[in-house]
Amino acid sequence: MTATTLHRPTHRDALYLLEEAFGDGRMVTMFGRCTVEYDGRASSSLGPGERLVVCKPDGTILVHTDEKRKPVNWQPPGCTHRASVRDGRLRVRSERSTPQEHLDVAFERIEQVSAYEVTDRSDLQLRGSEEDLRQRILDDPALVEAGFVPQATERETTAGPVDIFGADADGKPVVVELKRRRVGPSAASQLQRYVEALDEEFPDEGVRGILVAPSVTDRTQELLAENGLSFVAAEPIAAEADGEGNPGGVDDEGTARD
């Protein structure tokens, strides 16, 4: 059986399912009225309300309200889940050390509990990352500027590893900092740190810094100019010729719209 569900169970019956599911490495969802307490890297309290709680077999716990992408409370993978009943509440505690932190969920009413057997071997294939941008540049260094010759990636400096290190048409050292999307001031600062570090390695050679990204904000442009840095516009994936038509296809049996 890949899904087991209890509707409005007693706390005791819910507890039995949780014991079983935690032991079998099944994923669990709970829905009901609860409070949540967290203590660890910070601490927090959440008063009563109806929420969806998800427990994963890797030790993750998520508490979701009806809004937002982020859980209102959570615990990362590697935690230990325990369930119990005390003072008329169904309780779930998730705990870990390093850092010492724990999350407590207490249900005063449990509307539904489900346990799922999950099998998922597929890996996500992602396109358009900074890694893709780097590959584009290495395949066609002229995207940075004519005559640019990449010599190393992730080259170490005292300010940390730089994305691409190379030389321009005149043989001057060049640092290239890559960003997959429009950038703010922090990217300019980061590039400036790299240039300063390499200036000490190559005194009097006039190390150049080039930021490669789709675009930059106005203040960032100023920052770059102040520090004698350059900006080159480039996307992590080539922009498509616009002709996608209707990628999702047409529904033929019915639709539900939110």
Added chain:
Amino acid sequence: MTATTLHRPTHRDALYLLEEAFGDGRMVTMFGRCTVEYDGRASSSLGPGERLVVCKPDGTILVHTDEKRKPVNWQPPGCTHRASVRDGRLRVRSERSTPQEHLDVAFERIEQVSAYEVTDRSDLQLRGSEEDLRQRILDDPALVEAGFVPQATERETTAGPVDIFGADADGKPVVVELKRRRVGPSAASQLQRYVEALDEEFPDEGVRGILVAPSVTDRTQELLAENGLSFVAAEPIAAEADGEGNPGGVDDEGTARD
């Protein structure tokens, strides 16, 4: 009814529930074997596997596998959900403009669908944030150094707003940058940008920069020293006298352990 669940429904029956739930602003969970395609800020493909899909009434969609805290795919609030059946698959599409992006989930088998009415008015109370650290410093400026006098918070500069601006015992301008936890090089760069900006506002007054955080990394300490910046150790909340005993209490009716 606050929770409605269909176990191994036909795609058509699942579709009817989705139509109803999306229309009523209910939260939906789905579990089954599916594939996922995303295109927008980046693009991705995910092959077949069993996953938990959560749709929120605010337009959020989350696709969770049995591992990790982050959803393997998602769409942020503000999207529009649509469900349909086509080519023998139950499909859910989540879409938005600005930026133009969409997520498609296609179930070949749907194990369970649930719809929940959610009511949650409680707000999260969080302690230990940077805001708490700021309040601590303002309550007791000597935590920064003897004689320090705060004059403004979020004071504007050409490099952006600084956390605390004030004067030291000698009347020299001081910029304080706050971080709630151990910091890396970017915090030092940020502080340096603020000092440079204020140096132009207060020429020849010798603007000082102080980083206040629990601790700094070695390379960051060097960066601070190179730029003539200071570091002061402080936590966002006072460390507790260790005496918490057994905060979770003792279980008296049973436990389930993961």
Added chain:
DNA sequence: GAATTAATATCGCGT
């Protein structure tokens, strides 16, 4: 373990 950086980061606040 600590350190460093990317991310479809998300989120909130300001203009």
Added chain:
DNA sequence: ACGCGATGTTAATTC
């Protein structure tokens, strides 16, 4: 809408 910075960021990678 864009810009900017905090986050209990999470996660991957390297040392």
